[in-house]
Amino acid sequence: MKNILIVVAHSDDETLGMGATIARHTANGDTVNVMFMTDGVSSRSNSTNSACKERHLAAQKAMKILGVTNLHFFDFPDNSMDTVPLIQLVKAVESVIEHRNPDTIYTHYAYDLNIDHQLTHSAVMTACRPQRNSTVHTILSFEVLSSTEWSSPSTPTFNPQYFVNSSHFWEKKQQALQCYAQELRDFPHSRSLPCIEALGTLRGATNGFEKAEAFYIERILIS
Numbered sequence: 001m002k003n004i005l006i007v008v009a010h011s012d013d014e015t016l017g018m019g020a021t022i023a024r025h026t027a028n029g030d031t032v033n034v035m036f037m038t039d040g041v042s043s044r045s046n047s048t049n050s051a052c053k054e055r056h057l058a059a060q061k062a063m064k065i066l067g068v069t070n071l072h073f074f075d076f077p078d079n080s081m082d083t084v085p086l087i088q089l090v091k092a093v094e095s096v097i098e099h100r101n102p103d104t105i106y107t108h109y110a111y112d113l114n115i116d117h118q119l120t121h122s123a124v125m126t127a128c129r130p131q132r133n134s135t136v137h138t139i140l141s142f143e144v145l146s147s148t149e150w151s152s153p154s155t156p157t158f159n160p161q162y163f164v165n166s167s168h169f170w171e172k173k174q175q176a177l178q179c180y181a182q183e184l185r186d187f188p189h190s191r192s193l194p195c196i197e198a199l200g201t202l203r204g205a206t207n208g209f210e211k212a213e214a215f216y217i218e219r220i221l222i223s
């Protein structure tokens, strides 16, 4: 049985990036822990405490649908994680790793457009420096529509080598996405349901599956 930790900047990133894979892990009996770095709303001009609570509730509902019970909420500033010294972000990730002892970590791709995604990636890679007593042997990054594909063409394109057949768990992903309806946009925005479906179909059908989620391998250690 695997012990998974997913580290995301904002609640909804985990479902957009790997909702079906999360459902697949929990159906397999794997332990899944999710760490949310920001409250996801504090940068918005109309943000309030209740908006923050609503976003937490949405995340809890979505994670319940995907079978996840271990949630860690942090309140680093939304869309302003660059105002926090990286060392504090690293320490937060380290504290959850020490508590949960994961063997596999999923997080953001390094070159996403969103600054919080970039810093979350850096914090994870720094916290997971490969050292003798580290429990973490696998690190994978996922794509989040309206951030990964919006990165500058001068940075490395997300080029996944690891694909998870998501056909049987796609419905769970769709249900969990409904909890984040406020974060979705109308088509033809890339963070719209038709585009999410299209990406799942493309990642699937190019690999012989109906639906798939795609990952970039940051590290796999075989001991």
Ligand SMILES: [Zn+2]
Pocket: 009, 010, 013, 114, 117, 144
């Ligand atoms: Zn995000």
